[in-house]
Amino acid sequence: MLQLEGVARTIGSFRLGGPAGINLEVATGGYLVILGPTGCGKTVLLETVAGIGRPDRGRILLGGADMTGVPPERRSIGFVYQRSMLFPHYSVEGNIRYGMALRRLPDGEQRQRVDRLAQMLGIGPLLGRDVRNLSGGESQKVALARALAIQPPLLLLDEPLAPLDPPTREALRREIKTIHRELGTTVLHVTHDQLTARILGHSVGVLRDGALQQAGSVDDVFERPAGEFVARFVGIENVLAGDAADGSSPGEAAVRVGGIVLRARTLLRGKIGLCVRPSAVSVACGEGAGDNRLAGRVRDVVDRNEVYRVTVDVGGVPLVADVSRGAYEANPIGAGVAVAACFNADQVHCFPAEGEA
Amino acid sequence: MQTITLPRLSVSTLAVPFAAAAGVLALVQAFWSVGVAIGLFLAVVTFLYALNGVANVVRMGPRPAAAYAAAYACLFLLFMVVLGGEAHRALMLGLFALFLAGMFHTGAMLGYFVIVLAATTLFPFYRLPLMLLLSLFYALLLRVRRAARQADNSLLTAFFIVSFLFAAIVFFPLLHFVFQRAPQDLAHTLFGDAISPAVREALLRSLLTSTVSTGIALLLGLPLAYVLVRGEFKGRAILDVAMDVPILIPPPIVGIAIIRLVGESTALGMQVKSIGLAISNLLGGPGSTLGSAFANLHFTGTEAGIIFAQVIVSSPFLIRSAMTAFRGVDARLEYVSRTLGAGPLRSFVQITLPLAGRGIFAGCILAWARGVSEFGACQLVAYRPPTGPTLIYDLYQSHGGAPGPSDNVAIIMTLICLAVFAVLHIAGSRLIWRRS
Numbered sequence: 053m054l055q056l057e058g059v060a061r062t063i064g065s066f067r068l069g070g071p072a073g074i075n076l077e078v079a080t081g082g083y084l085v086i087l088g089p090t091g092c093g094k095t096v097l098l099e100t101v102a103g104i105g106r107p108d109r110g111r112i113l114l115g116g117a118d119m120t121g122v123p124p125e126r127r128s129i130g131f132v133y134q135r136s137m138l139f140p141h142y143s144v145e146g147n148i149r150y151g152m153a154l155r156r157l158p159d160g161e162q163r164q165r166v167d168r169l170a171q172m173l174g175i176g177p178l179l180g181r182d183v184r185n186l187s188g189g190e191s192q193k194v195a196l197a198r199a200l201a202i203q204p205p206l207l208l209l210d211e212p213l214a215p216l217d218p219p220t221r222e223a224l225r226r227e228i229k230t231i232h233r234e235l236g237t238t239v240l241h242v243t244h245d246q247l248t249a250r251i252l253g254h255s256v257g258v259l260r261d262g263a264l265q266q267a268g269s270v271d272d273v274f275e276r277p278a279g280e281f282v283a284r285f286v287g288i289e290n291v292l293a294g295d296a297a298d299g300s301s302p303g304e305a306a307v308r309v310g311g312i313v314l315r316a317r318t319l320l321r322g323k324i325g326l327c328v329r330p331s332a333v334s335v336a337c338g339e340g341a342g343d344n345r346l347a348g349r350v351r352d353v354v355d356r357n358e359v360y361r362v363t364v365d366v367g368g369v370p371l372v373a374d375v376s377r378g379a380y381e382a383n384p385i386g387a388g389v390a391v392a393a394c395f396n397a398d399q400v401h402c403f404p405a406e407g408e409a
Numbered sequence: 410m411q412t413i414t415l416p417r418l419s420v421s422t423l424a425v426p427f428a429a430a431a432g433v434l435a436l437v438q439a440f441w442s443v444g445v446a447i448g449l450f451l452a453v454v455t456f457l458y459a460l461n462g463v464a465n466v467v468r469m470g471p472r473p474a475a476a477y478a479a480a481y482a483c484l485f486l487l488f489m490v491v492l493g494g495e496a497h498r499a500l501m502l503g504l505f506a507l508f509l510a511g512m513f514h515t516g517a518m519l520g521y522f523v524i525v526l527a528a529t530t531l532f533p534f535y536r537l538p539l540m541l542l543l544s545l546f547y548a549l550l551l552r553v554r555r556a557a558r559q560a561d562n563s564l565l566t567a568f569f570i571v572s573f574l575f576a577a578i579v580f581f582p583l584l585h586f587v588f589q590r591a592p593q594d595l596a597h598t599l600f601g602d603a604i605s606p607a608v609r610e611a612l613l614r615s616l617l618t619s620t621v622s623t624g625i626a627l628l629l630g631l632p633l634a635y636v637l638v639r640g641e642f643k644g645r646a647i648l649d650v651a652m653d654v655p656i657l658i659p660p661p662i663v664g665i666a667i668i669r670l671v672g673e674s675t676a677l678g679m680q681v682k683s684i685g686l687a688i689s690n691l692l693g694g695p696g697s698t699l700g701s702a703f704a705n706l707h708f709t710g711t712e713a714g715i716i717f718a719q720v721i722v723s724s725p726f727l728i729r730s731a732m733t734a735f736r737g738v739d740a741r742l743e744y745v746s747r748t749l750g751a752g753p754l755r756s757f758v759q760i761t762l763p764l765a766g767r768g769i770f771a772g773c774i775l776a777w778a779r780g781v782s783e784f785g786a787c788q789l790v791a792y793r794p795p796t797g798p799t800l801i802y803d804l805y806q807s808h809g810g811a812p813g814p815s816d817n818v819a820i821i822m823t824l825i826c827l828a829v830f831a832v833l834h835i836a837g838s839r840l841i842w843r844r845s
Contacts, residue, residue, distance in 0.1 A: 202749060
């Protein structure tokens with residue numbers, strides 16, 4: 053189990069942790085994905101956990117033991133950087149054995165672990181190779197094997213999928229999931245890719261300018277973002293700001309957004325932010341069904357492979373809806389067509405407006 | 410018909426015949442005339458090319474072959490008329506063999522023909538260094554021009570010509586100087602003369618002291634270089650700049666500073682002497698072999714002083730190179746090594762040092778070169794026993810600046826240093842990373 057208690061660190065003008073410091077917890081065998089844009093301090097966070105640089109404040113506990121002042125070589129934490137950082141003067145096998153050799157493990161044991169990891173990751177044929185001639189995906193697998201060879205209780209992944217091309221990324225993501233399931237290693241993974249977070253994470257945290265915005269289960273963060281930044285970062289396109297007043301029923305509010313009024317299930321009143329997933333919005337040519345039926349005109353349609361993303365101009369407010377391929381092809385709608393964007397009140401997630409909470 | 414295929418001309422294949430040429434010329438020069446020497450060499454080289462050329466011509470058929478033969482005959486006659494003279498017949502035969510080969514085989518050979526002709530006729534006193542320099546220029550120019558065409562960047566050729574002019578200014582004096590003496594004169598100075606033992610001793614002293622001073626600079630400079638690269642602290646920039654001060658300070662000042670600090674009559678100098686005596690007694694007294702080395706430890710007029718001076722002047726070069734090398738090793742490699750269980754020192758030794766090895770070695774070569782060439786500080790700290798440069802200066806002065814043994818020793822030292830330099834560089838380029 054990894055626990056961070058009020059961890060804060062300042063490097064130059066960058067501050068990790070914000071005023072309260074970073075508090076988070078990853079259960080043993082858990083998989084926490086930290087989402088955040090470039091420069092938000094993801095790598096610094098991981099390095100601090102690994103012991104590369106000390107926090108100014110706060111404690112880092114691993115399995116209940118305080119690791120805050122312990123040097124990295126005595127933490128036994130696996131670390132994989134975005135650029136695999138393989139030792140160029142060692143062979144693939146030499147890289148994987150590096151940590152085990154330092155621990156003076158018997159050769160048989162080393163051999164066994166190398167074989168197991170090689171088989172798991174499908175890098176058996178690469179073992180004798182020079183690491184300078186590996187492809188991006190191969191390098192990352194070797195880096196992963198090198199980190200796992202010391203059987204770390206905690207594995208830190210710094211965007212290992214980011215430099216890969218989409219098919220390789222997809223494949224390695226699947227392998228990381230399998231490895232995590234088989235080895236049960238606790239993982240802390242930082243990335244800017246919400247898809248990776250959704251697929252791999254048991255829980256998710258969102259980091260912004262060094263401060264943790266929200267942490268919780270994948271559903272919590274993805275469906276009920278705590279603020280506008282999180283909502284946008286987890287890929288909810290329809291993020292709006294409005295004024296909430298009492299609605300038709302006690303648990304509901306009428307939210308004025310620009311020139312339209314939406315029904316939303318929330319207890320918040322006054323200036324609020326709200327978001328609706330594009331997949332929750334349907335586009336109807338007639339009346340349509342739902343608590344909110346907003347008449348507007350199609351602004352544009354983008355073919356996104358699995359779905360068509362239709363942007364509907366509703367009284368000056370752009371609303372994005374995902375229309376399935378089948379539905380779209382049965383009833384194609386072009387720009388300028390009058391339609392209704394429909395969704396239920398409970399699909400609108402509201403949060404306090406930025407700076408209000 | 411089978412044609413003899415010869416390797417296409419490249420800088421390296423050119424270097425071989427021209428190095429051979431220089432050697433053969435120098436040897437033959439002592440016994441025969443220059444013309445014969447050049448003729449001999451060119452005849453050998455061009456015979457092979459000409460053979461191939463003739464084969465090519467025969468393959469063309471009788472008509473073009475006849476045309477070529479006629480052209481060759483005309484040109485031969487023409488040049489005989491232009492240059493004339495009995496004395497240059499051998500030379501001209503050689504040149505024509507080359508020219509023939511140029512016609513039939515490699516167009517670029519024509520350029521060498523012109524170079525040899527121009528150097529021997531226009532500047533007979535500078536012909537050898539001039540030929541070498543211009544041939545090298547020509548060989549490289551052909552390549553640069555091809556590269557410039559491929560990159561579609563004519564600036565490359567223009568810049569190359571400018572840079573080569575600059576290089577010529579730098580190297581021509583040395584090149585010219587090296588050709589001033591015949592090999593047997595050098596051999597005489599090194600082995601057969603009354604001063605030979607002193608010359609050998611001084612040269613050996615130069616090589617050894619600079620090697621030791623490089624070792625010391627390495628041991629003391631590497632940690633500093635690492636701190637300057639990886640450390641983030643106030644004053645780092647000042648330290649960084651301060652490191653180059655020895656380059657700024659004129660060497661004689663370094664020499665005087667050493668004498669004033671640890672000269673025999675200074676407090677520290679006497680302290681050093683007594684420490685040396687104590688070590689000597691520990692090692693078996695001044696009478697024993699080990700003990701005698703420390704019996705009279707002081708920094709003036711000794712190798713210790715020479716090394717002291719060399720360390721001061723050469724260390725900036727090593728430290729700068731080592732810094733560049735360390736900067737080239739991603740700090741994250743060290744971090745990964747540490748997360749895998751290696752302490753800071755272990756990570757440095759197993760990861761950083763091997764990866765920076767090549768750059769550090771290059772720094773050692775520079776530091777060694779600076780140490781060997783040091784004169785200003787060494788001659789003040791130790792005029793006796795002399796290093797190579799000090800001896801050369803001494804010989805030069807005692808002959809009133811006239812060409813004499815000083816030139817011979819100077820050429821010998823230049824050749825030895827060049828050889829060591831070349832060997833070290835080749836060794837450096839072969840330095841392969843240790844593979845586990």
